[in-house]
Amino acid sequence: MIIKNLHMKNFKSHKDTRIEFDTGISIIIGGNGAGKSSILEAVSFALFKQHTSKKIQQLITIGQKRMSVAIQFSAHGRTYRVLRERTKTSSKAIMSIKEGERFQSLVSGDKQVTLEVQNILEMDGDLFLNAVYVRQGEISDLIEKTSSEKKQMVGRLLGIDSLETAWKNIKIILDKYNGQKLRLEGKLESFEDANVELDSKKEEETQFNIKIKDLNRDIEGKIIDTNLIREKMEILDKRSLEFGKNQTLLNSKEHFREQLEKTKKDLNWQLTEITGKEEEMSKLKPRLKKLNVLKSLEENIKELKNLNKDKKRLDAILTDIKRFKTILNENEVYYNDYSLLNTDISSLQYAKDQFEGSRVLSEQYTTRKSKIKVKMKKSLEKVKTVLETSNQILNTQFDSVEELENYLTTFKPQLEAKIQTTSEEIHDIQKELSNLQVKNQDLEKPIGELEQVKDLCPICKSAITPQKRDELIEDYQSDIEVNILRSKDLKEQLGDIEAQKGNLELQQSKIQSINLGILREYLKSVKDDAKEVENIDSNLKDLQDKITILEGIEKDIRKKKSQIENMKGKYENYIAAKGSLESLGNIEEHTSNLNEINTSLSGLKKKVSSLMEIAGDSVEDLPEEISYLEEMDKRYQHLQGEVSQKDALLKRQKENEMQIQETLEAVKEISQIIEDLNYNEKSHERVKKDWELKNEELTQLTGKKHMLIGQMDQLSLSIKELKSKIIEFQKYENELKNLKDFLKLLNFIRHIYGKDGVQKDLRNISRPLIEEKTRELFEKFNFEYSDIQLDDDYDVTIYGPTGKSSLDMISGGEKIAVAIALRLGITQVLSRGSLELIMLDEPTIHLDAYRRQELIDLLKKMSIIPQMIIVTHDADLEDAADNILRIEKEEGTSFLAES
Known part of the structure; x- marks a missing residue:
């Protein structure tokens, strides 16, 4: 397997990092915590979904919702790509294979992708990590650890520790x-006790069945006797129910008859009352004829009074109208003059308003001009002060800001160049001093080791004479003294250059205090202020003409206001009279209304006189007589309403008589039924x-x-x-x-x-395979050793020109060579001999400077593995690298800074 590239998005501290891998040795270098090891973890996660975090959600960058890792690799001549994405609640996995220039989907889903990767690489995630991934400290552990610790380490790589864990876990099961x-x-x-108890319960069940059978026989006899009595009781219950129903009906009829008798008496009384009320109505009717005449007389008298009142009001209005017209005629000329003066004053006031702001604006301009002149004076004084201060700092005599600015433009870059040169000289000297210090420390170690031995070299373990030892010590001490003298000279040079740099930086800090920007602002401010003063003077001249016009307008307004004040009384009399006339209304309309009222008064007086003759004596106390007759009318209407019920009462009287007769017949019939029932309650x-x-x-x-x-x-x-x-x-x-x-x-x-089972067999099988693969690596590395042998505890014995040796008997560099060959031999066994990739995590950790350098020299010569990826913070490993990938971290985000 060869890794071609890796792309991480929001994976741990990597926000968006893409890395291209080449064959040969690739060094991933960076400081502690920069995110180097996360790259190896991303490879494991992409291939097998394996990671070191407690929860898979912790792989997502803090503050992000989704992360993804994509890896492209080649195996068995084919190129593959795996993409795994993850949110806090869901996951996605896709594996593709390259066909021509494009990738075609192969499988999807976490489990399916992992299984396909295992099939292609012919190993699962644990085996891949043990075979390909060399953890921190494994190289030094193969050299330094005890036999039992090395045995445990090799057992973990071979998977034997998993068997041991299984052996322990089976004990728990x-x-x-x-x-x-x-x-x-x-x-x-308690099995036998349950059988005995079951037999006892079955016997008890039989006895219960016998008792229930006897009870059933007794219950059947009682049911027959009870049914006979119940039939007799049901007949009596039916008679009792019929007797009670008829008795209740009889009582109801008797009660109804009594109510009908009472109703009969009440109807007779009501008819007697109506006869008396009819006689009273015949007496009232003749007296009520006079009521309508008296009401009409009262209404006409009231209307007569209202008309007289309206006539008096109209007479007063017509008198007021004549008086107000006289006032208008007398004051009309004053009203007209007053109105004209008011119009003139309004026109003058409008003109005044147009010029009113000129006086205020003139005062504001004058104040503003005074303030600007004070400001200009202060700005010029500040320019003078800054220029004098700058001349003192630079030891110059410039009279203008332009001269100072031209000088600084040339002087500043020259000063900065001198400071940069001294800084570089200081850095070079400090670096050389540090290197000399490291060299002396490296020289002191072999001196200490040589002083403690007599006849054996502490480095190569070969025989050494006292004279040879003293020569070596003297050579080492001579080198140290030369380095010390050189360091002394360098420190003196460093002191002189640092003093020179201090003077230059002091001069630079003084120059930095010269602020040309402020000087430019002050000069610009003076120029702008002078221009503004010029504008103010022009505006003040224009405003003075407007103020002269304003003063003339104010004089005319005062004169016209004095005239209008003298005629104000006459004007107000005219306005008041005009308003009153408008409120009194039209004189013709009032005159017409008065004529109508006089006509109505004449007719109404005749009608009142006629009604008074009809009323006669009743006119003397007309309201009281009307009230008395109205009460009498109300009584008549009430009696008439009661008398109207007479026909209904006569009809009810006849119906009542019929109901009484029917009820008597029903009582007689029900009494006969009760007698026929012959019911005895006892x-x-x-x-x-x-x-x-x-x-x-x-x-x-x-x-x-x-x-x-x-x-x-x-x-x-x-x-x-x-x-x-x-x-x-x-x-x-x-x-x-x-x-x-x-x-x-x-x-x-x-x-x-157990230890004597598969574990022992696996060790016995793997040990010769590891020896064989390691022996092959000896030949490829051109080691001078011909063979290697491992015992049951994986202690190493090697065979070389001097014969048989243990790890303790060879030099430090040789130990490193054997350790790296042994670790790669284990890898070859785990990968079945098809080793194309190996990843080393901090291989130099726990190694001293000498052995670290030996490992680096060995890595430079290694060309048997097509691809080696090394994660380290050790800059010395860069010498062994074909490709360097520099990882940096800023504000919590890791990124590829150089490749």
Whole structure:
């Protein structure tokens, strides 16, 4: 498998990162937390949906709703592409295959895509990670760890730890089923007791059946006796019901007859009353004829008074109209003059309004002009002050802002260039000092190791003489002293250059305080203010002409207002009289109305005189006489209404007589029916008591039977439960037998997964394969070793020119070579020999500087693996890279900064 490219969107800290991978060694480099390891995790997620987060939702960038990872890879000569997308609630997966220049969909869905990848790569996700992915520290662990730790590590890579985990987990399952076995055995202990109890319950059920049969016989006899009495009682009940119904009907008829007799008396009384009221009406009728004459007389008298009142009002209005017309004639000339003066004043006031603002505007312009002159003076003083300060800073004598600006335009870039040059010199010296310090530290380590040994080199473990050791120590110390002298010279140079840079930066900071922008603003402000003063003077000249016109208009207004004040009284008299005339109305209309009223008064007086002759003496107290006659009329109308009911009362009287006769006949008929029934209430009560006694005895027997049936039902339920329990016990027996067989099988499987089972077989099978693949790598790496052997604990023994050696007997560089060959040999075994890709995560971690350099040198020579991807923060690994992918992180977002 060769990875071609990877595209991550909102995956962890990668918002939108696309990486193109080439064959050879690709280095993914960046600081801690930059998002390097997330790239390897994205590969695992895209291929097998495997990740290290607790929840898959945590793979989505914080604040985003959707993430996706797309990977393109080649295997077995074909190119494939896998896309996986994920939201917080749903997922999507598509796998495509390249046909020509386009990709065609192959499968979709998470499970289907994962299965297809496994089929193509011939390994699942765990095997892929163990084979291809070299975790942090694995290289150093193969060198430094103890035998048991190395054995555990190799076991994890081969999947043996999964077998060990399975062996432990089967123990948990065994404990669970053994507990279940004990519970089943406890339940089966009560099996015999249940059979004995079942036989007892069946005997009890037989006795209950005998008792219920005897009760049924007694109940049948009681039912016959009870039915005979009940038939007799039903006949008496029917007679009692008929007797009661007729007795109630008889009482009702008697009561109805009494009510009819009362109604008869009441009707006779009402007819007597109506006869008296008819006599009273005949007396009232003649006296009511005079009422209409008196009412007519009263209305005409009232109308006569109203007409006299209207005549008086119209006479007063006509008098006022004549008076107000005289006032109008006398004051009309003053009204006209007053109106003309008012019109003139309004015209002058309008003209004044047109010029009124000129005076205020003139005052505002004058104030504004004074303020601008003060501002101009201050701006010029500030320009002078800033120019003097700038001359002091620069040690110059410029008289104008233009000269100062031209000077700074040239001087500033020159100063910045000098500062940049000194900064670069300082950086170079500091870098060289740091390198010298690292070199001395690297030299001090072998000196310390050489001082502690006598006849064996601590680095290559070869024999060494004391003289050779002293020479080596002296050479190392000589190199250190040379480096120290060089560092001293560099520090002196650094001090001089830093002082020079400090002076330049001080000068630069002073120049930065010179603000040419402020000077330009001040000069522009003075220029703008001078132009505004010129405009104000022009406006003031125009305003003065308008003020002169305004003063003439104000003088005319005062003169005309004095004239109008002298004639104000006459004008107001005219207005008041005119208003009054308008409110009094038309004089012709009033005169016409007065003539009509005089005519009506003449006719009305004649009519009143005629009615008074008819009324006679009643005219003296007309209202009281009318009121008396009206009350008499009301009484007559009331009597007339009551008398109108006479015919209806006579008809009701006749009907009442007929109802009385019918009721008497009905009473006689019902009394005969009651006599024919011959009903005896005491005899009926005796029969009812006999029936209640027999019914109570029957109820007791029936209740006893129901109680026995209930007890028997309860007994049947217990028998049923016991039978079910016995059947369940039989199931427990079968279940216990099956469980014992299953426990035997589990113990057998656990033995197979144990250390002496498949684990041992897998180690025995894999060990020679690993030795073979590692031996092949020795040849490809051109190692001087001819063979390698692993014992049961995966301790390494190698064979070379000097014979048999352990890892502790070879140099640090050789250890690294053996470790990397062994790890790749394990990878070859896991991948069945088809190793095209390997990914290393921080391979130099836990390695000292010497061994780290050895690993880098070894990686440079490796060309047996088509594609190697290394994640690291170690910049030294860049020397071994064919491709460098630099990952950076800003504001929480990782991105590819360089490739």
